[in-house]
Amino acid sequence: MNITIIGLGLIGGSMALDFKHMGHRVLGVDANPFHQREAMDLGLVEQCLPLDQAVAQSDVVVVAVPVGATPAVIKEALQHLPANGVIFDVGSTKKSICKALEGHPRRERFVAAHPIAGTEYSGPSAAHSGLFYRKLGIICDREKSAPDAVDCVEDLFVQLGMELKRIDSDEHDKHLAYVSHISHLSSFTLGLTVLDIEKDERSIFDMAGSGFASTVRLAKSSPEMWAPIMLENSEHLLEALDSYIDNLNKFKERILNRDEEGLKELMREANRIRGVLEKRS
């Protein structure tokens, strides 16, 4: 198959590599000429072309740009897509993208997707083969897409090694607010807080243990990618954030009251996350 990847970052670039290894012909589209060059140098894609030219000769188009730009890119790609072509996106929010495409005459050639995979690094150089292996591939609102388009995307996801999950786009955004977006927010905030106070960076460098490194890891994530996600999913995220702040205040109150038993109780409740995480691995 001919596959076009629009957006040659961590996700798009990693998918390009895996598709190439499967024997597909992979074309690249990226607004950033430096990323185009890098993707070519790294062998992620066979050729970089303008969007219309690449899409017009493709069976499958992957839109892997920041979520705020995704609907416009999908609409542009739908204009040039061959009759039986399929477009899917990979964004971390799904509801606003699906809403933007509601009633589009070619809506059924689009499949709203989200492979739950990634790292805190970004750009073509962060791409690597196998990123999607044993990860979850979410397909949203599949009844809005043509059955052959859904089958095509699900087949590709299975070939990438993903387990499939089908869910409504609003449900998706709600869950992701809790299991991903608020994690990023708490980690960005931790980074910011520690940098604010620890003017002497040497002390952080010196005294931070592996626990800090793990908790703050996501603070390295791309602002270009994450600011739009937080705005697109603001409704659910603000709900999660309020609940997070409430819980912080519970800790604060118990520390102020020197309520050791109360603190332990909150921590024991939080410990239940163990069972959840262990089921995952």
Added chain:
Amino acid sequence: MNITIIGLGLIGGSMALDFKHMGHRVLGVDANPFHQREAMDLGLVEQCLPLDQAVAQSDVVVVAVPVGATPAVIKEALQHLPANGVIFDVGSTKKSICKALEGHPRRERFVAAHPIAGTEYSGPSAAHSGLFYRKLGIICDREKSAPDAVDCVEDLFVQLGMELKRIDSDEHDKHLAYVSHISHLSSFTLGLTVLDIEKDERSIFDMAGSGFASTVRLAKSSPEMWAPIMLENSEHLLEALDSYIDNLNKFKERILNRDEEGLKELMREANRIRGVLEKRS
């Protein structure tokens, strides 16, 4: 040397193992008979004895119990310690422990120490050899201890593979509030928040990516260990927590105002943590 480890958890047990491998005779003390039995079964210590009997025959005593209990245990151990014996602790807070021992007639046989090492697991079964290798070994208020006692602890830390850092106990607590204690608090809070909302644990299990696992990892930490740390270091921790909540509110405000550029700006600031973390590794 004869070395007694009081508190056979992750830190005490791991130190016991390494000391045993160095050829020292290691005795164990633990208030919990189940932990005593486990430590014996795992070969962490040669023998478990009551505190007075173990300490009376020791050159070095390690106090590795929760920080709230540490001063009383040190004082009890100082009563039975041979004339030239040395006691050190390994707690995550240092100021209140040093303060509790101020003016003690045998204060100079005690060295306030903190090896920056650990995992989110606890108890004798979490102990493992090499935990301290290439970690930081902090010694606080060394002028309060006899030079030979400091030398003894520093030598042992170097033999465990640690790099030494000497710092004032109040400075220690202030830095640790930022680079460790607030990380734990944010992670416990994340665990709590997600568990609160995601009543259907299957969704967390399904949809959480590796980013969530990393950010929430410390929520698995021991309440018995962490509640006392948060109370002992409440002054600095509350300052860190207020600043953390302020920063969360900055994010919230910018999300509410749909201020994409402002969000990116905060994230870019947080990204500076990259430089700090990379220097570490």
